[in-house]
Amino acid sequence: MSPRTSPGTSTGAGGRAEQLPAVTLEDVRAADALLDGVVRRTPLEPSAALSELLGGPVLLKCENLQHAGSFKIRGAYTRMSRLSQAERERGVVAASAGNHAQGVALAARLLGIRSTIWMPVGAPIPKVEATRRYGAEVHQAGTTVDEALVHALAHERETGAVLIHPFDHADIVAGQGTVGLELLEQAPDVRTVVVCTGGGGLVAGIATAVKALAPHVRVVAAQAEGAAAWPASLDAGEPRALARMATMADGIAVGRPGDVPFGLVRELVDDVVTVAEESLSRALLMLLERSKLVVEPAGAAAAAALLEAPEAFEPPVAVVLSGGNVDPLLLMRVIRHGMAAAGRYLGCRVRVPDRPGALSGVLAVLAEADANVLEVFHTRTTAALAVDEVEIGLQLETKGHDHATAVLAALAASGVRPVA
Known part of the structure; x- marks a missing residue:
């Protein structure tokens, strides 16, 4: 660099x-x-x-x-504590997806300053509610912080409130x-x-x-x-x-x-x-x-x-x-x-004969392989299946990539037909 x-x-x-x-x-x-x-x-x-x-x-x-x-309270409080009395009386405005919003709202409450926060539409509800609980007036607009910031800047121009930028201030x-x-x-x-x-x-x-x-x-x-x-x-x-x-x-x-x-x-x-x-x-x-x-x-x-x-x-x-x-x-x-990324979830489909005991046989293989079954579902009506077949979808909890590979190998060794 x-x-x-x-x-x-x-x-x-x-x-x-x-x-x-x-x-x-x-x-x-x-x-x-x-x-x-x-x-x-x-x-x-x-x-x-x-x-x-x-x-x-x-x-x-x-x-x-x-x-x-x-960490946002650190910068927000530093910035706002240095406002003049006249600036404090005009209040502050900010734009944030949540953390800066909460930092500004809390700092404003500690300093006795009125705060207005613009947050993107779709911001996490707990962050929106927490910002309100700290005493801020919250508005939502745009889908990103950058778009919310446009509204915060317009609020600054219209009301004289001091913009507390999330990152662009010394x-x-x-x-x-x-x-x-x-x-x-x-x-x-x-x-x-x-x-x-x-x-x-x-x-x-x-x-x-x-x-x-x-x-x-x-x-x-x-x-x-x-x-x-x-x-x-x-x-x-x-x-x-x-x-x-x-x-x-x-x-x-x-x-x-x-x-x-x-x-x-x-x-x-x-x-x-x-x-x-x-x-x-x-x-x-x-x-x-x-x-x-x-x-x-x-x-x-x-x-x-x-x-x-x-x-x-x-x-x-x-x-x-x-x-x-x-x-x-x-x-x-x-x-x-x-x-799933760590290999802890395994989703697979297998085809077995449509007869009593077929599912229990699959589950016995999985139990022997120490795989935890989270979900099972059946399909019997697709054109890809033979008349006497059923497709079983499995959602399994495994211990990692190596264990997931071993579970699939155990199913194949038992004669269960996997579906690509």
């Missing part, structure tokens, strides 16, 4: 160079002092599963256990950077820090702190493949918008990197990697099963990067789990998807 050639600048409309506010270690330290007693110093927990995979220590920075369920970046300060205090020997990335505020802030205090530490940003705006933007040398996005990781589904984070990421972040949806599912499931942590798909992106390429990360590794605000319905779907 090439370093930025003009620190603190970006190219605006018409090619005009615009000076952007710099974010420094001193800014992050000032935010840290401001947040003392406001945010939780989140734990750094060892992950036995990831440590075994990498062959060295892996630590989980649990921002999913932060107030309001994510105070936001400084506030998020306090995660990096804590992390280095908790694990001074860390060699690699992996951070999930959407608009870039979190990774830019963490990289600002980490590179200033421990420049030898490698900082890696992880994005969902279906919403990966950073690789193309870095190649172009400026933020570029995606034409479309499709990912379960709604918290990092941001179509265009922020101007303020962009220069910091280009200068300080060592690499940007992307992860598949299957890896997000596997990571979420692993964190739930092995670490007993509820993490949303966006928050699991950094862990997913380790699952995909463990050899690419030098331990000790710190993985930032950015949030835990997950819709229970999505959680159920993701768990099933993650189990």
